[in-house]
Amino acid sequence: MMLHSLTSLLLVFLVLANLRLLGASRLNVCIRTVAAQGVALSLLPLLNASGLSLTSFHALALPTATALVKGALFPWLLFRALREAHVQREVEPYVGFTPSLLFGVGSLAVGGHLAARLPLPGGSPLLVPVALATMLTGLFLIIARRQALMQVVGYLALENGIFAFGASVMKEAPLLVEMGILLDVFVAVFIMGITVFHISREFEHTDTERLSALKDWSP
Amino acid sequence: MTLFLSALALLLCGAAAAPVLRRAPRWASAVGAGSAVLGALLGLAAAVRGLGAAAGADLRLAWTLPMGSFHVLLDRLSSFFLLPLFLLAGLCAVYGYGYFGQHARRRDGASWCFYNLLIVAMALIFTARDLVLFLMAWELMALTSFALVIHEREHDDVRHAGWVYLVASHISLALLLALFLLLGRSAGTTDFDGFTGVIQVGSGLADVLFVLAVLGFGAKAGFLTLHGWLPEAHPAAPSHVSALMSGVMIKTGIYGLVRLLTFLSGPPPLWWGWLLIAVGLGSGVLGVLLALAQHDLKRLLAYHSVENMGIILLGLGIGCLGLTTGRPLWTALGLAGGLLHVLNHALFKGLLFLGAGAVLHTTGLRNMDRLGGLLRRMRWTGLAFIVGASAISGLPPFNGFASEFLIYLASFQTLLSGDSAAVWPALAVIGGLALIGGLAAACFAKVVGIVLLGEPRTAEAGQAHEVSAWLVGPMLVLAALCLVLGLGAPWLVGPLTERMASEVAGWPAGHPLAAGIASLRTVTGLLVALLILTAVLAVVRHALLRKRRVSAAGTWDCGYLQPTARMQYTSSSFAEPLVSFFQPVLRTRVEGAAPHGLFPGPSARHTHTPDTPTEWLAAPLFRGVARLAWPMRRLQQGRVQWYVLYIAIMLLVLLVWKL
Numbered sequence: 001m002m003l004h005s006l007t008s009l010l011l012v013f014l015v016l017a018n019l020r021l022l023g024a025s026r027l028n029v030c031i032r033t034v035a036a037q038g039v040a041l042s043l044l045p046l047l048n049a050s051g052l053s054l055t056s057f058h059a060l061a062l063p064t065a066t067a068l069v070k071g072a073l074f075p076w077l078l079f080r081a082l083r084e085a086h087v088q089r090e091v092e093p094y095v096g097f098t099p100s101l102l103f104g105v106g107s108l109a110v111g112g113h114l115a116a117r118l119p120l121p122g123g124s125p126l127l128v129p130v131a132l133a134t135m136l137t138g139l140f141l142i143i144a145r146r147q148a149l150m151q152v153v154g155y156l157a158l159e160n161g162i163f164a165f166g167a168s169v170m171k172e173a174p175l176l177v178e179m180g181i182l183l184d185v186f187v188a189v190f191i192m193g194i195t196v197f198h199i200s201r202e203f204e205h206t207d208t209e210r211l212s213a214l215k216d217w218s219p
Numbered sequence: 220m221t222l223f224l225s226a227l228a229l230l231l232c233g234a235a236a237a238p239v240l241r242r243a244p245r246w247a248s249a250v251g252a253g254s255a256v257l258g259a260l261l262g263l264a265a266a267v268r269g270l271g272a273a274a275g276a277d278l279r280l281a282w283t284l285p286m287g288s289f290h291v292l293l294d295r296l297s298s299f300f301l302l303p304l305f306l307l308a309g310l311c312a313v314y315g316y317g318y319f320g321q322h323a324r325r326r327d328g329a330s331w332c333f334y335n336l337l338i339v340a341m342a343l344i345f346t347a348r349d350l351v352l353f354l355m356a357w358e359l360m361a362l363t364s365f366a367l368v369i370h371e372r373e374h375d376d377v378r379h380a381g382w383v384y385l386v387a388s389h390i391s392l393a394l395l396l397a398l399f400l401l402l403g404r405s406a407g408t409t410d411f412d413g414f415t416g417v418i419q420v421g422s423g424l425a426d427v428l429f430v431l432a433v434l435g436f437g438a439k440a441g442f443l444t445l446h447g448w449l450p451e452a453h454p455a456a457p458s459h460v461s462a463l464m465s466g467v468m469i470k471t472g473i474y475g476l477v478r479l480l481t482f483l484s485g486p487p488p489l490w491w492g493w494l495l496i497a498v499g500l501g502s503g504v505l506g507v508l509l510a511l512a513q514h515d516l517k518r519l520l521a522y523h524s525v526e527n528m529g530i531i532l533l534g535l536g537i538g539c540l541g542l543t544t545g546r547p548l549w550t551a552l553g554l555a556g557g558l559l560h561v562l563n564h565a566l567f568k569g570l571l572f573l574g575a576g577a578v579l580h581t582t583g584l585r586n587m588d589r590l591g592g593l594l595r596r597m598r599w600t601g602l603a604f605i606v607g608a609s610a611i612s613g614l615p616p617f618n619g620f621a622s623e624f625l626i627y628l629a630s631f632q633t634l635l636s637g638d639s640a641a642v643w644p645a646l647a648v649i650g651g652l653a654l655i656g657g658l659a660a661a662c663f664a665k666v667v668g669i670v671l672l673g674e675p676r677t678a679e680a681g682q683a684h685e686v687s688a689w690l691v692g693p694m695l696v697l698a699a700l701c702l703v704l705g706l707g708a709p710w711l712v713g714p715l716t717e718r719m720a721s722e723v724a725g726w727p728a729g730h731p732l733a734a735g736i737a738s739l740r741t742v743t744g745l746l747v748a749l750l751i752l753t754a755v756l757a758v759v760r761h762a763l764l765r766k767r768r769v770s771a772a773g774t775w776d777c778g779y780l781q782p783t784a785r786m787q788y789t790s791s792s793f794a795e796p797l798v799s800f801f802q803p804v805l806r807t808r809v810e811g812a813a814p815h816g817l818f819p820g821p822s823a824r825h826t827h828t829p830d831t832p833t834e835w836l837a838a839p840l841f842r843g844v845a846r847l848a849w850p851m852r853r854l855q856q857g858r859v860q861w862y863v864l865y866i867a868i869m870l871l872v873l874l875v876w877k878l
Contacts, residue, residue, distance in 0.1 A: 094860065110871075117878040139867045143860045151859065 007047050011130045013040050014164065015108065018137045021157060022100040027089050027149055031078045034156045037134075038070025041160055044167045062178050066163075069182055074156065074189055081193040082149060085200035092146035092207065100144065107136035127164065134161030146207055148199060152192045159185050220276035222268065223293055223346070226261035226305075227339055229254050234335035241328030248323060251331020252316035255338060259309030262342060266305060269298030270715070277348075287351025287409045291343065295718050296481075299558065300345040300474045303565030306700075307466045308338045310693035314573055315459035317689025318580060330370050334460070337363040337468075344471050348411040350399040357395065360471065361388035364464055368456045380448075380455035387438055387448035394435030395475075398428055402482070416484040425483075429491055432479050433498065440472025442532070443501040446525045447833040450509075453521035454585060458576020461517060465524045466569035470561050473531055477558070480723050486542045489640055495536030496644045500651040503529025505832060507658040508801050511665070511794050512828035515585045516575045519666065520568065523611060526655060527564045530623065531557045533648050537629045538723075540641045549633050549641075551732045554723060555716035556625030562715075563618040563704060567610035570697035574604035577686045577694070578670065582679045587669050587790040589680060594671040596683045601671045603694035608663035610701045613656045615746045617701045621708030624742065627652060628735050658797070665793045674784040706747065709740035791826050798828070806831055 017037040024030050042063040082089075093100065111132030118128065138158025142151050159181075166178075233254025240247040269275060275294030282289050293301075315334065319327045340363060343356035365388065369381035403409050405424065406417040418425045438445040449469075453461045480487070506525030513519040534557025541549030577600045578593060579585055594601035610617035626648070633645035675681035685691065704711065717732045798807055811824040854865075 114874060114878060139863065143864045143867065145860075 007044070008126060010040055010044060010047065011126045013037075014130050014134060014160075018107075018134055018157070019101060019104045021137060021141060021153070022104045023097050025091060025093075025097065027082060027091055027147065027153075028079070030091060030150065030153045031075055031082070034153050034160070035071050035075040037160050038074070038156065039067050041163055041167075042066035042070065044164060065179065066182060069186055070156075070160075073186070077189055077193045078149065078152065081196050085197045090147070091150050093144055094146060095140075095144040100140070103140055104133070104137060107133040107140070110136065127167070131161050131164035134158075134164060137161070148196045148207075152189060152196070155188065155192070156185070220265075220278050220293060222261050222265035223276070223291075223342075224278070226258045226265060227342060229261060230258035230335045230339050230342075233258065234332045234339070237331035237335070238328045241325050244319070244323035244325055244327045247328035247331060248316050248319050251328070251335060252312040255312035255331070255335050256309045258335070258338065259305040259312065262301060262305035262338075263309070265293065266298045266301035269293040269301070270295055270718075284351065287349045289352060290348040290410060290412075291346040291352075292348045292411075293346055294722070296474075296477065296722055297346045299715065299719055300470065300561070301342060303470070303562050304338070304341050304345065304467045307463055307565050307569045310696055311459040311463045311466075311569065311573070314462075314576070314690055314693040315457065317687050318457060318459055318576060320687065320689065326370065330367060330457070333363040333366040334463075337367065337463070341467060341471060345474055350403055350409045350411070353411075354392070354396065354399060357471075358392060360468065361385070361392060364388075364460075364468060367460045367464075368452050370457050370460070371455070374455075377455040380451040384448045384452040387445070391435050391438035391472075394431050394438065398431040398435055401428055401431070411478075411482075414482045416482070418479075418482050418484060420483055420485045420487060426488070429479075429487075429494075432476060433494065436472035436475040437498070438472075439475075440469045440528050441502075441525050442472075442498050442528060443505055443525070444832045444836045446502070446506070446528075447830065447837050449524055450513075450518045450521040450830065453524070453572070454515055454517035458517075458572055458579060461520075462569040462572035462576070465521065465572055466565040469524060469528065470565065473528070473535075473557075473561055476535065477554075477723060480539075480542075486545065487539055489540070489543050492536050492539035492543060492641075493644055495532050495539055496648060499529045499532030499536055500647060501529070502526065502532065503651060503655040504658075505804065507655050507662060508805055509828065509830065511658060511662045512798050512805055512807055512826075514588055514790055516578065516587055516590075516666070516670065517572070517585055519587075519662070520571050520575060523571075523659070523662070524564075524568060526659065527560065527568065527611070530626065530652065530655065531560045531564070533557070533652060534560060534622075534626045534629065536644070537626065537633060537648060540633065540644060541629075544638055544641060546633075546636065546638075548734065549629055549636075550723075551717065552625055552629035552632060552735045554719065555712060555732060555735070556622050556629055558716050558719055559625060559708075559712060560619075560622035563610070563622050563701075566697055566700050566704065567607045567617070567619060570603060570607035570694055570701065571611065573690070573694050573697070574600055574607060577690050578683070580690065581683045581686055584677070584679055587666065589677045590670045590675070591673045591680055591784065591787065592671075592675040593680065593683055596675075597685045599691045600686060600694060603691075603698040604671065605667055606698040606701055608667050610705070612660040612663050614660065616705045616743070616750060618704035618708065619701075621705055621712065621739065621743075623652060623656065624739060625712065625735060628738060661797060662794075665790055669788070669790045669793060673787045676784045676787065676789075706743060709736055709743050712736055712739065798826075804831070 014037060017033050017040070020033045021030055021037075024033065046060075046063050095103070108129060111129035114132055115128035135158055138154045138156070138161055141154030141157060143154075145151070145154065163181075166181075233251050236254070237247045237251035240250055272293075272295075275292045275297070277292050278290070280289040312334070315331075319330075337360060340356045340360035344353060344360060347353040347356055365381055365385045368384055369377055371377050372381070401424065402414060402417065405419075406413045408414075418428055433442070434445065441449045449465075453465055456464060503526050506522050506527075506529055510519045510522035510526065513522060534553045534555075537553030538550045538557060539553075541547065541551075541553055575585070577597065578590065581597065582590065582593075584590055606617065610619040613619045613623045630645045630648040630652070633641045634649065636642075675683070713732055713736050798805055805828050807826050807828045809824065809826050812822055813824060814820075814822045856862075
């Protein structure tokens with residue numbers, strides 16, 4: 001019972017982090033929020049696991065690695081890119097903050113609607129809706145923000161959602177798979193950080209709106 | 220089959236090795252051309268053996284694709300088409316080695332890779348017995364030949380030609396995809412063995428399939444209104460590639476049509492033959508007319524390919540009429556004429572493109588109005604070119620005459636039968652063929668007269684010299700083959716084509732060609748007598764002149780004080796009477812004014828003949844499609860966010876819809 005309420009607390013934290021991501025206007029806030037979300041998520045497998053396996057190496061290694069990578073390594077990479085690329089600190093939204101927050105609430109509703117119809121094994125009844133909402137938030141951030149770094153943040157939020165979904169579906173996901181996913185995300189963020197740096201050095205900005213001039217056809 | 224497979228393997232090895240050696244272009248050329256020549260020799264042996272064998276060599280290999288199988292069969296029809304392929308591919312490879320010779324570039328390695336792959340693709344098309352394999356080979360042929368066409372891609376017009384060609388190839392592929400999917404569905408298999416008799420003649424589906432085949436194979440073969448890519452791509456490609464493309468590649472369309480006839484369940488409806496004859500007449504007459512009006516030598520040759528495809532179609536059309544009305548003699552003569560013309564056209568059109576390439580190689584010019592007097596400067600090339608020109612004009616004793624004679628014979632047989640369904644088409648074929656032959660002769664009189672005879676019109680033409688033995692050798696071989704096939708036709712036609720005709724029509728071999736061959740033999744005998752007589756007269760003339768003084772004087776020495784080479788007829792002025800006669804069809808545009816008055820000032824005059832069928836039919840069609848497709852460009856915003864949005868919407872829709 002204790003564990004269950006802790007899970008609920010975590011899920012509430014995830015939703016709040018989503019809303020903060022959608023409502024924040026500064027890049028460094030978003031990077032920190034998505035890092036905190038990642039760290040919070042890394043606790044989820046611990047809470048889901050039964051008391052016995054808590055002590056096993058298997059159960060401990062993954063959360064630790066996740067927390068380290070998402071809580072320390074990614075923010076460091078992103079802040080480095082932010083600093084070296086002299087990126088503007090604003091997220092520069094296409095969709096304003098109030099509509100974004102409304103979308104966040106709506107995504108929770110859509111997640112709940114979908115989760116009710118998904119044939120999934122039990123667990124916390126809130127876990128799947130929140131996971132879906134986090135994925136939708138990540139997608140929305142990729143679509144509705146202009147700064148290239150925000151695309152990375154959106155990608156991380158999307159991955160957080162997938163992680164949460166995985167934690168709800170598979171009680172004990174194979175270690176190798178989870179580590180593989182973590183490695184994938186790490187490489188992706190690493191490359192995106194480098195790319196953002198190069199884009200900014202080449203064009204003196206990382207505004208994706210103006211990058212559309214690079215497409216092969218123009219009216 | 221072992222020979223055939225080892226030929227393919229050798230070609231693939233060459234294709235792999237040539238790009239590896241691209242840093243040493245001479246070596247890349249040597250390896251690429253060498254493997255092409257050796258592969259072609261092996262393939263030629265396989266084709267000759269396949270022609271002789273009663274039952275084709277069959278090979279079926281499993282592959283990892285979910286559909287189809289690697290199933291090839293070397294039956295007589297396949298072997299017959301392999302014959303010109305390997306013959307011309309080997310000779311063109313030798314020529315290409317010399318052609319790239321002095322100015323070897325790094326991209327030559329890639330070019331040889333594509334050249335070898337193109338040969339493999341065409342060999343597979345001619346032998347494939349599985350529709351998946353056939354379509355894959357068809358696409359490989361389109362892509363590799365596209366890469367070959369854009370060899371000199373730094374020029375805008377070459378890139379443009381490449382795009383036109385690529386689009387035309389894929390229109391053809393799209394139509395064939397529809398054709399083969401329909402065929403495969405009604406047969407319930409992808410294997411050609413299961414296709415025999417699958418086209419239920421008389422059903423609506425059969426007619427749809429036939430029209431799809433004429434359009435799809437026609438876009439590759441360059442039938443009228445679908446020929447737009449030929450005059451673009453052939454001038455742009457390196458000459459040995461144009462020779463191979465015009466000589467063999469466009470014949471894949473003819474092969475497809477003939478192969479389709481073997482899938483019929485019974486004799487085809489009458490209108491199929493009529494349609495083939497109508498398309499053939501249109502292609503033949505308009506092709507040669509457009510050729511007559513061209514200034515660019517390779518463009519002119521490209522239009523002659525359209526014309527010759529028309530002639531082949533006339534033969535096939537008469538053959539179809541014979542199938543419908545149950546007259547084996549018409550079928551045998553028509554199909555034999557058409558198929559023999561496939562081989563003949565490969566020889567003389569290959570020869571002519573190689574000749575044009577030699578002229579281009581030494582002068583850098585394709586415009587005939589800037590050439591002239593090349594016969595004295597390029598004796599062997601000129602001789603070979605004249606042979607090719609005579610052959611394509613259907614003049615005896617060369618091979619073009621033999622195949623056209625067979626088609627004439629087929630038409631006269633049809634005409635004499637008095638069968639009301641076939642009399643008018645036969646009349647049209649006879650009249651059309653006569654018109655085509657006459658115009659072709661006029662056209663090549665123009666080419667030979669303007670390019671080879673007279674005086675050079677520019678300094679470049681004046682500095683022309685004979686090209687290297689690598690280039691001359693293949694041309695002389697082709698010229699010799701033109702003569703051999705022309706004189707040997709009475710003995711070669713029977714063994715070469717009769718079995719093919721019987722294979723298509725489904726009657727036992729050794730049937731009805733004998734009557735046609737007998738008359739061909741008579742005509743050839745007369746020709747040989749005429750040749751001997753001419754030779755005797757030449758000897759007599761030589762003997763008479765031996766003791767007298769022969770003096771030579773300038774050709775254009777008509778009392779002018781300062782004659783210049785520009786006083787000669789140009790190609791435009793030579794063709795002007797015919798072009799103006801056919802003005803309603805050709806719609807040649809003339810710009811500028813003629814000199815006027817007693818003391819005329821400077822004046823200039825240009826003529827340009829548009830490709831009327833393309834401008835009137837193909838261009839509006841493409842504009843319409845472009846207009847319809849234009850709104851779709853809105854989707855391409857160039858913003859990552861939009862693309863992710865499309866994906867997100869798609870995923871959400873799928874998720875919501877499927878739950």
